[in-house]
Amino acid sequence: MAGLCPSRTRGGAGFGTRLAQRSRLPADESCAKWPGGAAMMHRQPGFQRLALLLMLLPGLTLPGSLIAQPLMSESGAIELDAITVKGDVLHRNDIPTTVNRVNAEQFEDMTAVRTEEVLEDVPGVEIGNYNMGGVANVIKMRGFGGGAHGGDVAIYVDGIPLNEGESHADGYADINVLIPLEIEQLDVFKGPSSVLYGNFARAGALAFHTRQRGEYSKAKLSFGSFDTWDAQGAFGLAFAPGVYNNTAIQGTRTDGFQDNSAWSRINASTRFTWDINDYLDVALSLRAHESDWDAPGYIPKSLFDAETTRQAPNAEDDGGSKRFYSERFDLGLSLTDDLRLLYWAYATQQDFTRFAKFGYEPGGQTERFYDRNVWGTGASLNLDTLLSGKSFTGILGLEYYNEDTDWRRWDTFNRVRLDETQDRTFNITTFSAFAQGEWELSRYFRPTLGLRYDRFGGSYDNRDPGTPPFDQDMHDYSHWSPKLGFRSLVLDGLDLRASYSEGFALPDGEAKYQSDPTVSPETIKQYEIGLTYDPSDQLLIDIAAFILDTENEVQEYPIDSGIYRNLGQTRRTGVEAAVELRPLDGLTLSGDIALINSEIRNNSDPALDGKEIAGIPGQVSTLMAEYLSPQGFGGKIKWRHVGSYYIDDINTESYEGYDVVDLGVSYQRHFGGEDARKLRLAFEVKNVFDEWYSQAVWNGYGTSNYAVSWPRTYWVSMNLDW
Template identity: 25%
Template sequence: MKIFYAILLSLFTTALCAQTLKGKIFSAANLPLEDVYLQNQRTGKHAHTNEAGFFLMREVKHGDSVRISLLGYRPLVVVVKGAEMNISLSSSNIRLDEVVVSEGVNHLSSVAAVDIATTPVNSAQELLRKVPGLFIGQHAGGGKAEQLFLRGFDLDHGTDINISVDGMPVNMVSHAHGQGYADLHFLIPELVEKIDFDKGPYHADKGNLATAGYVAFQTRDRLENSSLNLEGGRFNTFKGLGMINLVNDSRQSAYLAGSYIKTDGPFEASQDFKRLNLMGKYTRSFANLDRLSLSAMHFSSSWLASGQIPQRAVDEGLIGRFGAIDPNEGGKTSRTNVNLQYDHAVNETTNLKSSAFYSRYDFELYSNFTFFLNDPVNGDQIRQKEGRNIFGFQSVLDKKYSSGGADLGLQFGAGVGGDVVNDIELSHTLGRSATLEQIQFGNVSEWNPYAFINSEIELGKLLINPAIRLDYFSFAYTDHLKGNLRRSTAKATLSPKLNFLYNQNKNLQFFLKLGKGFHSNDSRVVIAQTTSDILPAAYGADLDVSWKPAPRLILNAALWYLYLQQEFVYVGDEGVIEPSGRTSRKGVDFGVRYQLNNWLFLNGDITYNHGRALDEPGGANYIPLAPPFTFTGGLSIKDLGRFSGSIKSRYLASRPANEDNSIIAKGYFITDANIHYTWKRFTLGIITENIFNRAWNETQFATESRLSGESQPTEEIHFTPGTPFNIRGVLTVRF
């Protein structure tokens, strides 16, 4: 009986001693710090701070030691003496030994945080290159959205990758140029604070187009200081960037930023590229941990383009590598965004995050892919044009439970997105002035209400992440060329996900990810009933590992498979995207991050991808432009006295340009470098591109075309030449 009472007393005492620890973590400037990692040294339990710097940790006892760390800050170990604590962290040099790989389903985001900290972004193009294995290519004078490549996909301009900024979609469905068109140029790259990404269809909060993966950018809530940045270099290039702090204290922050870029580019016919970017953001934190954020962005650009030129024209000496067949290509575009976000702390374990946004977008693009193939007299120039209104609202309820040895997190999300497009047009034009024929002309209305449930069940070292998403799509197209004939259709799709994470310890984590995703087809294709697959599905599986075998070495690897019910293929003679058949892809990803000493960092990412069309015979089943192998890597210097800099290389292997592999798109290996020197409030820098001045093709397509004077058409590689050696000087003043 005495033993029974002793056990009962022990359990009762343990229950009394166990408690929930809460608090806030700030910087030395008394500003809240997000994503701080806290770990109980006794139980191994961990927690993170939210945007307000608040954290909640369960099963903590008086006298427990809690380790607190954040990349770029000096770590602390504190002893628990009560139920609440507020901690201040002081900044320090970047140390990879502070990175914890076992952070959850979105584990690759820690890799992006390391890359941003060690190699800051210098241009809008570098933003997407921060995603390991993601390659981009520009082929229309700098103003058009880049062509994207990831996991054996030619993603065109965003067909199979979901891209967002502060929760607002960048992709535009049923776009005049291509499905999922993702023009990220409205984002000022120096204002990006965080990049969240993953590959595959494994996340319930990511819906349409999230098949190859997703990329979510988060802009800064506050600036460390005001600054003025001036750049100038070859090809009459100039950039001015101003970022002004209006308010910056522990309760609220506000800033304004503006950027202007102009360049003629390396082409014989000047690009005459101009882009203006503006952004303002206000953030307010309340005493009850609620948080309000309001931002507005605007950008506009105009440009000329030399387009994609045929290889034979260069070989025969008709034009140079940087010449043009039709110098009247180019366009103009603009986008204005207003985004409101409100996070409400219902209680210490429940949060409600709501957001609403509106975008106004205008687009006009002139292209000529085939020259004189279809019209031997006037040429084949086309105009793609639209005016678009984009609406969206979403609320996500996040609730955490704890019972016994298990922790449960639940997310309930619902929202709606809508694209209303007026006068979407494809026309045959002459000299950017005369309209010879309207091929398509009408209005698009597309709405997507959705809901999802995401759960995370933590059982000791094992985390199980089942989730499900429901999407409903309504498509409508009004054809102005057929007496305003209106047609509509609708469909729903269910996307289940199931992920397993096993945390061997804080330095080793294993993943098994399973999920179904989808991409929607263009409304005009759906309404015309040229395809019965309105929402073709994608099924994926990943087996991943993240490992820190040494304090300053991070390795990650993935073995993956992806099946698509329907592919999209670029058709060069029309300049459009149209659906094709089923495909499968499989591959291996490998990445390394290593800190050699206090100021020298190495990073590298290798991908191998194998993809084939399943409905075509062997030898004719290649997926055009799908890269089989990629590599990115480099060395970065961070805070070597007053110096910082990097040297970075990227390799995209040669790949089939058509279905039977008879035409090859040549690969390239390009190296860029930069160096910066900081003295007091000033930073001087030099940024170089293609330091070995290699002749390379940035984008390539197998296209059938006919030049003026040719009697027969020819199918061959058409390409946009990559930038030759380029150098820019940079001056930054902080105040």
């Protein structure tokens, strides 16, 4: 079947996979050569297909839509591809919105304390590093500043949502549970563009895909400044024909560069896959994470200006711990040549404790404890066929999600409990349905049309000490989110795209449980145009311009009244551009830049009208040069610039931003050929010029508050593949 499919070539600066030659190719020369891209080729008796479908229909009322497609081998035998998640049947280079890809090599080569640092190579993405161990850092994208530490970015690993509906913050998601060596690829969807993700996807979505099937052995050891070490291993085995296992483990520890900043964590994951026959496969995935840390807290402006990393006056023994476990079952069934059914079910159990002090007066530390249990299930039908002789791919899915969170808080002093202040239980349920189709009518017009529906319910039980207990049901919320657009290959190598997509946001925290039926979800509307210019292997350019409007923002009015209304409106506009140039063999020059502007157009506080959103840099850019000689010697240099931004709502205080330069050299050698054993040794200096800066700055308690970022550090690492 003809189609346009992405190649496996690495994208420079992390901004996406290089696109395949823009011509219509036979299936055996295009989609069949990359995982997830071949047409469905399975056949089975109609009665059996119908019986199996009817057996699975009860499970169709429920997240994480999986897409798997089989590959046809050269001998003509059917080969099942790995079960992947969230819509691979929808050809990535036909999606009319920006989707940046980070590949396995970038995760393998990175040397970092935190996995999410790889996102700094994605255009327009900035990490707000709190330097507080297992506390999730914030991800800033498309003018939103609350991803991961809040609810602005949806984050999934193999279809399991990491976002927490009600705990540390609505949408809180901890990427620390992932092991870099286990990741096959990361797709970064910009804005509320994907039909596959609903709640928390207003700035975009991160879809992590781990390794599935394959025979390999990988190990990495890293040592860095401040007694930092990281050990990882990833292994793929074939126990028998059609029976596979993929396992990864990680242990990490650092003393940190500040007082009271030690952190250790252990991760493990495993997946068993069984290709039962030519049309049916099942898989079981397990994941475990344990983490303990100390946290230095913020320092006030007076200490930051004095360039001291000691803790603030009256700092306490902040820190925390977390335990996270997840299980997932997958089933893939080919119903016809071009129709495949995916069914899945998963569960998550976690407990999270954080001791945190805000402000600089004596006392004030609290303990926050969250015990969270999740289960979800769902199914999708995935179509890859010809319609009127033209390539057509589509997906139709249903999801169900249930989350229970026990929430407790205490006043504490240096982690010693004093009085309990909160005792609450939250339940959130979500039912979702989604559909999308892509039709390659011609090279000049490849339209996409999608629609997502989400409905939320739940309950809130309050047992706070010293107050009368009460419980109340959530006023049910629902939202329809259309997604539409098209691509046009106007010239060979020049692909234009345009799209309109909608998303939504629920009220925060307890506000979503009020009984007022007049409050509806906020609406997020994204308008985007872009182009990809890919004339040869030596040049790749991608540019996107967007407008993001949030309407009917839920705000408390009058202030401190406990009454919420749909009042606010904000506009975010921006341009993201990335380029990769390969002028010589082994030399890659790459760079990206994002320019973002925001305006609060209407707010319950009139003083904020016309102001910019606090915490959003106006410019984020990266330049990088990499070289690898035929003899295996390599080097790279990277410069990252983050521009100034306001740190208070009324735009009177600002932070100037920062510039950081990293430098590295490496040597790699293959033993027995390119596909055999490989050894890679690397030495890196991060923050070469010892920049004094902070990636997390905010205003409060009568001062500016800073989480100091790492100074100059030295790292050595060894990768071994065999």
